[in-house]
Amino acid sequence: MSKTAEMLRVDQAGEFGATRIYAGQLAVMGNRGPHSAEIAAMAEQEAGHRAKFDALLARRGVRPTALQPVWSAAGFALGAATALIGPEAAMACTAAIETEIDRHYTEQLEELGDEDPELAGMIREFRDDEREHRDAALAAGAEKAPAYPLMFHAIRLGCRAAIALSKRI
Ligand SMILES: [Fe+2]
Ligand SMILES: [Fe+2]
Numbered sequence: 001m002s003k004t005a006e007m008l009r010v011d012q013a014g015e016f017g018a019t020r021i022y023a024g025q026l027a028v029m030g031n032r033g034p035h036s037a038e039i040a041a042m043a044e045q046e047a048g049h050r051a052k053f054d055a056l057l058a059r060r061g062v063r064p065t066a067l068q069p070v071w072s073a074a075g076f077a078l079g080a081a082t083a084l085i086g087p088e089a090a091m092a093c094t095a096a097i098e099t100e101i102d103r104h105y106t107e108q109l110e111e112l113g114d115e116d117p118e119l120a121g122m123i124r125e126f127r128d129d130e131r132e133h134r135d136a137a138l139a140a141g142a143e144k145a146p147a148y149p150l151m152f153h154a155i156r157l158g159c160r161a162a163i164a165l166s167k168r169i
Contacts, residue, residue, distance in 0.1 A: 004116045005062045012053035013065040013166035017075040018046040024079025049126045065166040091137040092145035096155035098134035
């Protein structure tokens with residue numbers, strides 16, 4: 001598989017996972033949580049990211065990750081679990097994920113350089129959205145979540161593992 005096909009696969013998996021995390025959070029919070037509107041707005045952006053990667057994947061004939069059912073369940077569970085802990089924990093989850101995704105997308109952009117401007121343009125646009133999600137989560141009190149450093153670190157590690165696996169499988 002080409003380098004860009006591998007990037008596209010892992011990125012589509014990530015955006016799919018993001019939609020599932022927010023779906024899990026919203027399932028627990030409903031539309032009455034203190035951050036429900038904000039989360040719903042982020043979820044909508046993730047759905048847009050996902051749809052654009054889905055379309056590019058299909059157009060280029062790249063197989064999506066076989067781990068999609070795993071990310072579907074794991075993402076939803078992570079979202080639901082953090083929302084059950086509380087609104088700050090839900091935001092801590094977003095802060096951790098988006099910190100890792102910012103790093104991941106920035107690395108990809110460096111690796112791509114002038115190659116594949118179509119893919120690079122999408123990655124840059126989405127990366128900027130993810131940075132806004134991270135900043136919004138921090139502004140909403142992510143760091144006040146119980147055991148924030150531990151949760152932040154654990155979620156980042158999980159996210160990294162998911163990225164590594166989705167490149168290969
Ligand atoms: Fe996204
Ligand atoms: Fe995001």
